[in-house]
Amino acid sequence: MERLMLSRKRPLLEVETNMAALHRRAKMSNSQVRTGEVAGESKPMTDSQRLCQQISSWADPKFSLKRVVEHLKFKHASEVIDLDQSINNKYLEFHRDISEECSPEEKQHSWAVLEKPEEVVMHGPYYPDYAEDVHSEEIVVQKTQELLQSELVSDDWKVYIFTVNSPCLMRNTEPCMLNMVEMSQAWWREFGVKTFIGFKRCWGFKGTKENLFQDLSYGQVDCVDHAGDYTSYLELAKKTNLTPICESIYAVVKNFLRPGNVIFTITKEQDLKPHFKRMSSVYELETEMKKEVFKQEMKQFNEAAQLLLTERGGSFEDHLQRGRSFPLQQHFRKASSNSSQEQVQRLFQECWRQLVQDKYAELVREKLTEDLNRRTVQLFAEDIAELTKEYLQIGRIQFS
Numbered sequence: 001m002e003r004l005m006l007s008r009k010r011p012l013l014e015v016e017t018n019m020a021a022l023h024r025r026a027k028m029s030n031s032q033v034r035t036g037e038v039a040g041e042s043k044p045m046t047d048s049q050r051l052c053q054q055i056s057s058w059a060d061p062k063f064s065l066k067r068v069v070e071h072l073k074f075k076h077a078s079e080v081i082d083l084d085q086s087i088n089n090k091y092l093e094f095h096r097d098i099s100e101e102c103s104p105e106e107k108q109h110s111w112a113v114l115e116k117p118e119e120v121v122m123h124g125p126y127y128p129d130y131a132e133d134v135h136s137e138e139i140v141v142q143k144t145q146e147l148l149q150s151e152l153v154s155d156d157w158k159v160y161i162f163t164v165n166s167p168c169l170m171r172n173t174e175p176c177m178l179n180m181v182e183m184s185q186a187w188w189r190e191f192g193v194k195t196f197i198g199f200k201r202c203w204g205f206k207g208t209k210e211n212l213f214q215d216l217s218y219g220q221v222d223c224v225d226h227a228g229d230y231t232s233y234l235e236l237a238k239k240t241n242l243t244p245i246c247e248s249i250y251a252v253v254k255n256f257l258r259p260g261n262v263i264f265t266i267t268k269e270q271d272l273k274p275h276f277k278r279m280s281s282v283y284e285l286e287t288e289m290k291k292e293v294f295k296q297e298m299k300q301f302n303e304a305a306q307l308l309l310t311e312r313g314g315s316f317e318d319h320l321q322r323g324r325s326f327p328l329q330q331h332f333r334k335a336s337s338n339s340s341q342e343q344v345q346r347l348f349q350e351c352w353r354q355l356v357q358d359k360y361a362e363l364v365r366e367k368l369t370e371d372l373n374r375r376t377v378q379l380f381a382e383d384i385a386e387l388t389k390e391y392l393q394i395g396r397i398q399f400s
């Protein structure tokens with residue numbers, strides 16, 4: 001089969017005009033269904049009308065975020081989001097070809113493939129231009145539109161769109177995900193082609209900018225962990241001067257903190273020196289000579305403390321235990337009196353505990369955000385799957 005890399009065939013302005021026209025058409029037919037037959041109670045809604053309704057509800061991120069959070073409270077976010085195996089294999093094949101040809105960068109980008117029975121036309125990769133608020137998905141959709149309009153399209157052709165992160169669901173303008181669903185519907189109507197949207201990572205509403213869990217400190221997580229229910233959580237939060245989180249977020253965090261669920265690593269890349277800096281305060285009032293000896297001991301200790309870092313995952317308590325069993329004394333012998341050795345020991349335990357707490361809270365925030373993003377994409381895909389199954393499939397690509 002012949003594979004072609006595409007160069008742009010039409011001026012961009014014309015493409016934009018075409019896009020706008022197509023968009024208007026898609027929107028018009030959508031608004032017609034919204035104001036037209038839907039009003040009559042006797043007629044059941046068509047798939048297209050229901051899709052239009054779904055898209056409107058997802059265009060209200062506040063409402064849909066609330067829905068996702070409700071789902072997170074009870075589900076373990078392990079539902080399937082992956083593409084069918086045969087479609088996945090196609091993506092892997094295209095991905096290999098485009099990697100060989102243009103070796104795209106790891107960061108966010110998109111490309112697309114127009115598959116005809118006799119040839120395969122690939123175009124991209126396209127990168128976002130965040131300064132201009134242009135996402136890569138917009139460009140790939142535009143170029144695909146351009147390509148389809150420049151050809152005598154047959155209804156056995158297929159469009160495969162790849163994007164590293166799943167298309168966004170929250171944005172100042174229309175989110176890419178909603179735009180892409182509408183465009184795939186328009187392509188189906190206009191050209192009879194099917195569209196696949198495959199991605200590597202679930203981006204949810206706004207990916208790494210998601211801030212729903214950003215204020216979860218260790219104290220907050222610990223408070224949720226120790227509370228039996230929301231009422232007792234509120235009491236505990238008050239006692240510890242914490243601004244309470246809302247009941248839904250409480251439930252999501254509580255569900256996440258199931259025993260054995262929070263396993264994390266404190267790995268080799270971590271620079272430990274700043275974390276143990278406070279230990280030096282023990283020698284602040286000592287003589288210059290003792291200070292110098294202590295500095296040397298601190299240096300050796302910092303090297304030896306690398307042993308605390310390991311790729312092996314552990315629970316919060318496992319990590320604390322590793323700190324307790326660290327042979328600290330053998331690094332502070334020369335310059336220390338008994339009382340300062342005790343102080344060093346106490347400060348070391350405090351510093352280590354602080355580090356473990358920070359890492360723990362960081363992991364909780366990261367994992368919850370990941371779960372939220374995955375669940376968001378899953379819920380969206382589930383919402384529209386039945387209504388678009390004739391012409392659209394959205395899912396994650398399995399690369400392993």
Ligand SMILES: [Zn+2]
Nearest residue numbers: 135167168176
């Ligand atoms: Zn986007």
